[in-house]
Amino acid sequence: MLQIPCPWCGPREDAEFDFGGEADIQRPADPDALDDAAWADYLFMRVNRRGVQREQWVHTAGCRRWFVVERDTVTNEILQASTMGRRP
């Protein structure tokens, strides 16, 4: 069980949250300009990092806001959490 530090509500157990995958994936500004391979890369391909990963969480049973967590995917240690759109 993880303890997730919501930037607004403070540390809560992970049952209150939903995981939202890797952070910093940006929707291409002009999708029509992409070929199929580039579009597949955006849609499906992931780093799936073994080590420290920036990832998205939403506090579903709390403030319902999205934010970014830095977590080591091998030890589950959480290094920090920050609000969306701002790199720590």
Add this chain to the structure above:
Amino acid sequence: MQRYSLPHLIRRGLRGQRGWTRAWRKAAPKPSYDVVIVGGGGHGLATAYYLAKLHGVRNVAVLERGWLGGGNVGRNTAIVRSNYLWDASAHIYEFSLQLWEGLSRELNYNVMFSQRGVLNLGHSAHDMHGLARRVGANKLNGIDAELLSTEQIARLVPILDTSAAARYPILGGTLQRRGGVARHDAVAWGYARAADALGVDIVEGCEVTGIRAAAGRVAALETTRGEIRAGKVGLVVAGNASVLAAMAGLRLPIQSHPLQALVTEPLKPVLDPVVMSSAVHVYVSQTDRGELVLGAGIDAPTSYDLRGSFRVIEHTLAATVELFPIFSRVRMLRQWAGTVDVCPDASPIIGPTPMEGLFVNCGWGTGGFKATPGSGWVFAHTLAHGQPHPLNAPFGLDRFAAGALIDEHGAAAVAH
């Protein structure tokens, strides 16, 4: 290779069990191989065996970071079935099931494949529509499948709570009688022994740390036991697929999650078939020793921590006890997790990559044990010929750009 047989067993027994030889050599890596398989799990070992056996490619090494069988091949709940919904999946899993049916003889090793049947439960009208559709699809593909009523299920598994008042009412189910379980360690050991006998080097304690290319073609692997040159390389590392692909500068559509299982203290025989329920995410079987083997769902966050969270097990056990009230006081003996490689369409990736000479076999996620023989067979063909066999052609990495996904999420009766 020392052939195992009843007279052999008796002779060894009379001599105080002395004179058994190692099942496979402890090979040290050579400087160069025609084919190097990375990952000594079930799929990697099966690939090496079929390469040597069917394609005459014997200058082959299997490199395993830890010990043989320490990955998911030794961590799964060992369920084998072939009743998948879509044609491409049905064909490859059914081909695999047919290999299972002759595997102990093929390998001269008892993999304890037990066709006790796999029962999938339906708990809602929606479940029942899905199950009926799948039975129809299975029959069209020549796969044995039966739709059962609640009464038939009550006769088959009397300890299930089939009453109308149950928390998860059982409205019916499907049965694949040719499905069952196998001894997972024996599958790894049996393939290792048979591959070794054909000259394959099985190198344990050898972690691949880098992939080197020359002129766009795979050339060598950096390992903790030195550099090893390779004509072709097959990556068969399950949960670590993305890590190895990144060494070649490639991205995969894979997410690695913990998946947990547990085992109870032994009971007298109470459960004949494997029972699965996708709606409540329970699957349970009873081993020959009497233990119940129970599998849980994946943890939602990606992780390589080999642990998984308690909440996930608690959910599985709560549902199990609702289905089988008789299990409520059984004690758990062991719990563990593996790292599973999940694809967006819950189907594997078996084929070439953009790097010449580099091939992947991954993405089997929570359900690849059942495919071990077939996966090894088609991947050996792919490595030997440089292109896929018709059975694995639909499972290429290129399907994500083409949009030809093989969506087995849920459609295939839970992910195992």
